[in-house]
Amino acid sequence: MWHCSLFSFSFSFCFLFFFLLIMNQNSLTIKAFSVDLINTTCKQCADKSTILNCDFCVSSLQAVPISHATNLQGLVIIAMGLANQNATNTVSSIDTMMGSEAFDPFAMGCLKDCSELYTNAVTTLKYSLKAFLLEDYATANVLVSGVMEAAVTCEEGFTEKEGEVTPLTKENYNLFELSDIALCIINLLSLNLPPMSS
Template identity: 35%
Template sequence: MASKIDPILEYDFCVAFLSNKWHTPPSNLKDFVVTSIQQTKSNATNMVSIISNFLKNKSFDPYVKDCLRTCFDLYSDSVSALDNAVVAFKNKDFDTASTKVSVSLDSPVACQGLFNDKKGENKSPLTKENRAYFQFSVIPFVFIQMCRIHN
């Protein structure tokens, strides 16, 4: 159903996410939203770590390093925005929760776009990770919209 609400959400990705082995399975839609935001935050934290490791790699040219630094900041901002999204959602402030999750949606798009050089080549070492992270971010966004509809 979620992939029908937002066609950006890939059906197979959503099914895989929902099939995840949860430590504590969500018992209702609201618990699922909080859990999905926390999972997305965990992925944002992982992206920060991946980018940090790439920044240590001396083989990247200065252009790519600058892009990586900006991506590091974008994903770091996502971590704090997702913390705020959980608080807002628990307070039933769905507008703020959606806005905060949107920050997380924007991070991989903005990050990926940074790597397009003047020749139009994409030099991103994060293409696969940005794409997966975007899908992770869409999930809580869509489910917040579902809560908004049912509230």
Template identity: 30%
Template sequence: MYDITVADICCMLSGRMGTEQMFHVLRIPWCCSCALDSWFSTNLFYITLAQATQYTAPKQSETEMASGKAFNQFLVLPVLLMNCLVLLGHCEPQNTEEGDDLLTAACKHTLHFQVCISSLGSVPGSKKSHPKELAEIAINVSTKYAKETLSYVYELKSSSANNDSYNNNSNIYVSRCLSDCADEYSEAIENLQDSAKALGNGEYEEVDTLVSAAMSDAETCEDGFKDLLSDDDNDSTFPLTDHNRYFSELCSNALAITKLLVY
């Protein structure tokens, strides 16, 4: 069940393994309250013993050094591993109410909880996903909706050119806005696709920058319509207002979940 190697444990002890990677290797749920500092304190004797086998006898022969490493691997490290597995058995959720799944716990950190639950909850396995997986799902959901919105923009442009669904003045402005929005959403899709790559590389600040840029693209789409309207057309309704708002909420949730990986 726990596919942990001696090398993994050595990386943990030496500090070369980050917290997120450590949680992944140990299969520790991200919302656990069990402090790793407590674990290291409890096993300080074994950690010291493991280090002592390497440094207390600098003039050892190669045979003696090999013997010391064998002792380190087959006696000390297994004890640490067993204690770590016991820790997992007593691990309790953190910052979640009793019965919360991982998705609900993550969505509580967003500004748009219901949107988070409904949009991510429809993805199979999301309720048991690690925060990084949830962040990936959130970005993918945002990208999918951006593509759907772009297709809708093209449909509106086509129908606007073929009929008089808007009054004469508004039709001119809306058509111009739709062309601008098509460019904005195309750029938003590129930003989100790049953010997915950055997430995979652990570049969380870059993810923040790119997803924020995608949100700005939707805002520019909406603002462009307001700027192009003349004083006589203030009562006109832009057909993408609801799409822009929902897309911004999806991106906002993706940002909030990504921040869980940093703090």
């Protein structure tokens, strides 16, 4: 078993370490196993959810080269890494928005709330990855669910004022979907269920 220390945590390091591990395995076996792993996993997750978009799942995971030579555990790490990148970038975007004069006091209040939610989401994702790597799937499940709730709360904050346009809809959607992908695969692993063949 391997894990990255929370205090020296780096998603990039975890990706690299995971890649080095799988490269020690038989490459032909990996290739044969993972030819359609992303497609079948995303389809299975989308079939279980009324919210998860299968195309988004496939395109997001396939965009990371290492996903083509990994297993379900690797896909969870990739999804969490993408969610972490989204949340981190969104915090920076919110800071930029708050530094402009384009928003009224209500929207500024919502942006401040979203900044706190996303900052907490980054931390939560770090804890969730640590729990996942320790095979504490129950804790990882709860933490990732919390990240999804943060995206929903951010989005809903703007709707409290009629006619208010939400400037973070794309970011909220992406964070929710990426977290949902990780959550679904964690649940598959906790049930020891392989993805269904297409």
